[in-house]
Amino acid sequence: MSKNRIRLEICGVECVIGSDDSEEYIRAIGAEVARSMNAMCRQNERISIATAAVFAALNYCDDAQKAKAAADNLRAQIKNYVEDASHARMEADEARREADRLSREVQRLRARLAEEETDEPKPESPPQHKMQEEKPAPAETPQPQENAPETVDPDAEKGFISFFEKKTDEE
Template identity: 35%
Template sequence: MAGQNKIRVEICGSRYVVSSNESPEYVKRLVNTIENKVKTIMDSGPSVTLNDAYFLALLSYADLYEKSELNADHIRSQLTEYLEDSTKAKLEVDEYRRENEKLRREIDILRQNIGRDH
């Protein structure tokens, strides 16, 4: 693929080459985040292995991802409701403006009729 970056990274002593369309800086930030999470998990107990820490980190990030997706769905739903409410309000405003204009014309006609009667 054109534009793919090959980025060499290291997590807890293991070296990897990552192919990504993202910038090397971005990938390295992700790697640092993962490494910090893995190290934190490993520091939580003497019996935690590197594989345990990778699995728990992966589980934690999968949980965050799922919750983020649910939150994004909720926000999209709220935005849709707001847009529907906004559209409804705009239609009501247009209707009130038409009614207002109609009443103004009726008032003008009544004033003209009153003026003729006097």
């Protein structure tokens, strides 16, 4: 990019600036310096243009140093945040691996438990007459509802098994 030559007038002093920056940017900077120097001259009518320029330069250098310190501070904070995020990501990855390991362990233990359950002999079922003894007493027989199919109570006079047995004396 070629150097731009810009003619500025600040507080009655004409100067030519050569810069790689755009003309709009240089004019904006010149206008800011002129505002600062004019404000100092209004505050103290006895101040010279040279003294106002020195004070303006000091103010802008002070602002630049503070901005640089703030930028450095922000960079340090960002660096710390990036490190914290990296540590958190590593911890999350480690926790994910541990969760996967535990999930595999649970699956392995469930498979082993299922295998052991199939290997164990099943206890024989108790005799039927004992089942009848263990049943609680039947509650009151509910009244059939209208249009409801009739139900048969297998425990009414005979046991459940004898209800389904073929009656040989009726043949």
